[in-house]
Amino acid sequence: MSWIACELHTHTLHSDGRQTLRELAEGAVKLGFGAIALTDHNTMSGLAGKEEIEREFGLTIIPGMEWTTFYGHMVTIGLSEFADWRQGGRSGIDRGIAEVHRLGGIAGLAHPFRIGSPACTGCFWEYEVGDWNAVDYIEVWSGTFPSIRTDNRRAFELWTAKLNAGYRIAAVSGRDWHEQEDTDEPISVTYLEIGEEESAVGGHSDKLPSEERLIRALGQGRACVTIGPLLTMTLEAGGEIWPIGSAVPADLPGTGGTAPEAGEAVRVKLSLDFSVRAELWSLPGQVFKLKLCSNRGEEASLDLPAAENIGRAGYSGEDLRRLEREAELPGSHTAAPRIWLRAELWGTVRGAYTRIAFTNAIYFDSEKEGGGSR
Amino acid sequence: MELLDIQGSAVPEQSRTHIRIPFELQAGADRMQIRFEYAPKILEDREAALDLLKESYERYILPEQREQAIARADRHLPLKNLITLSLDDPNGYRGACHRHDPVQELFVSREAASPGLMSGKLEAGTWIAMLSLHCIVTETCDYRLRIRAVAEEEPA
Numbered sequence: 318m319s320w321i322a323c324e325l326h327t328h329t330l331h332s333d334g335r336q337t338l339r340e341l342a343e344g345a346v347k348l349g350f351g352a353i354a355l356t357d358h359n360t361m362s363g364l365a366g367k368e369e370i371e372r373e374f375g376l377t378i379i380p381g382m383e384w385t386t387f388y389g390h391m392v393t394i395g396l397s398e399f400a401d402w403r404q405g406g407r408s409g410i411d412r413g414i415a416e417v418h419r420l421g422g423i424a425g426l427a428h429p430f431r432i433g434s435p436a437c438t439g440c441f442w443e444y445e446v447g448d449w450n451a452v453d454y455i456e457v458w459s460g461t462f463p464s465i466r467t468d469n470r471r472a473f474e475l476w477t478a479k480l481n482a483g484y485r486i487a488a489v490s491g492r493d494w495h496e497q498e499d500t501d502e503p504i505s506v507t508y509l510e511i512g513e514e515e516s517a518v519g520g521h522s523d524k525l526p527s528e529e530r531l532i533r534a535l536g537q538g539r540a541c542v543t544i545g546p547l548l549t550m551t552l553e554a555g556g557e558i559w560p561i562g563s564a565v566p567a568d569l570p571g572t573g574g575t576a577p578e579a580g581e582a583v584r585v586k587l588s589l590d591f592s593v594r595a596e597l598w599s600l601p602g603q604v605f606k607l608k609l610c611s612n613r614g615e616e617a618s619l620d621l622p623a624a625e626n627i628g629r630a631g632y633s634g635e636d637l638r639r640l641e642r643e644a645e646l647p648g649s650h651t652a653a654p655r656i657w658l659r660a661e662l663w664g665t666v667r668g669a670y671t672r673i674a675f676t677n678a679i680y681f682d683s684e685k686e687g688g689g690s691r
Numbered sequence: 692m693e694l695l696d697i698q699g700s701a702v703p704e705q706s707r708t709h710i711r712i713p714f715e716l717q718a719g720a721d722r723m724q725i726r727f728e729y730a731p732k733i734l735e736d737r738e739a740a741l742d743l744l745k746e747s748y749e750r751y752i753l754p755e756q757r758e759q760a761i762a763r764a765d766r767h768l769p770l771k772n773l774i775t776l777s778l779d780d781p782n783g784y785r786g787a788c789h790r791h792d793p794v795q796e797l798f799v800s801r802e803a804a805s806p807g808l809m810s811g812k813l814e815a816g817t818w819i820a821m822l823s824l825h826c827i828v829t830e831t832c833d834y835r836l837r838i839r840a841v842a843e844e845e846p847a
Contacts, residue, residue, distance in 0.1 A: 403709055439825060
């Protein structure tokens with residue numbers, strides 16, 4: 318399997334960006350991205366010439382469009398053609414999402430808690446979503462150094478609340494990148510996981526991950542978000558390995574599902590890859606915290622001491638590209654079944670104790686309903 | 692040939708509405724020339740702007756952070772009107788120009804188009820110009836939309 322570094326929210330001068338697609342692609346490659354989604358406001362005209370730019374820069378460009386409406390902004394990616402953003406009022410977004418799905422795309426809430434009109438027209442999500450199962454993802458981190466911002470904290474809480482309610486929704490970051498500007502703020506990356514056999518398209522010498530597979534990965538929640546190392550996890554249950562985005566069946570032993578007896582312990586393998594986007598990030602030495610969180614709250618916290626900076630030259634001065642940890646969680650019981658689990662990396666960045674990275678969820682089917690949305 | 696010259700005046704109550712303007716295009720056009728403008732762009736009355744912002748903070752910002760937001764309200768000033776144009780030909784969407792410029796000179800032709808709009812055949816029939824009034828903050832905002840069809844032999 319391989320994880321592709323993606324920037325999922327960008328603009329060009331085809332809407333209100335101040336960059337061409339070529340300038341955007343060049344900047345994305347410099348920052349270590351393997352794929353971007355072009356999500357101009359209400360137009361897809363900026364995609365003209367995309368294949369040539371993809372070849373030139375070795376970058377996959379996913380077609381997309383940010384619905385820039387009166388009651389919210391919605392990023393839509395992977396569509397074969399245009400879906401009309403101008404229909405319907407505050408309660409009409411379900412039909413819009415259905416149309417995006419009909420055209421092969423997926424839809425996510427963009428910066429749902431950014432201040433709305435008149436400061437930023439339509440930026441605050443005010444749509445009444447009838448069916449949260451239809452929402453594919455939420456942009457929980459918007460902008461640079463996103464984790465410390467209040468509006469993003471609210472978005473992260475919205476995501477967690479929806480997971481707690483049993484919905485299976487992915488979470489991503491998006492820079493909402495409008496221009497090539499130098500910033501010394503940490504840049505967030507959404508990693509999407511595609512299979513090895515899927516990571517190349519065609520028989521050409523240029524092997525780019527295909528946009529369809531990236532879309533499928535995000536639709537299935539195979540996503541991890543970070544301003545530093547790539548944090549991933551797998552879960553062992555019933556003699557099988559369950560990756561991020563998967564749903565563990567209820568009848569397996571030790572899954573924390575609704576088995577009447579307290580189940581066997583759940584084993585989680587956590588992995589931190591420090592070699593990603595080498596030279597493009599670093600974090601000060603400290604005792605980092607690796608946490609496992611679920612609908613039952615924080616279930617485990619492991620100390621991860623690093624005497625020196627991490628990033629650039631691996632972990633804490635060592636030539637260590639990858640760090641693995643295991644954690645064991647108790648099985649759960651009927652009273653409080655575990656329905657989802659994610660990993661988070663916490664530490665102090667520029668004086669603020671904050672999330673550095675998080676995975677999307679592994680889900681647990683319940684016996685009653687046989688689990689989730691998709 | 693002039694296809695359309697429409698002027699109007701929008702008020703804040705029209706925020707979050709679309710104005711749909713159909714027009715007919717005859718066969719034989721090589722280029723469609725669009726001029727779209729509105730004014731004023733900016734709400735100059737600082738007190739009025741702060742009042743509008745305070746109202747929006749009530750809606751969008753957590754109670755414990757409103758005071759700080761009001762103290763930092765300047766980051767959201769000046770407040771601006773925003774009207775954007777999108778275009779449909781007889782077969783469907785031809786793009787939008789979502790940007791803040793209050794005067795926009797745009798064109799569409801078979802080979803090329805202004806950023807945001809899509810080049811392609813200029814099919815005869817009913818086209819629609821849609822003005823999306825995202826936000827009107829001034830007492831009134833005057834807009835004007837002019838569309839001309841140009842044939843090659845005719846000077847633009």
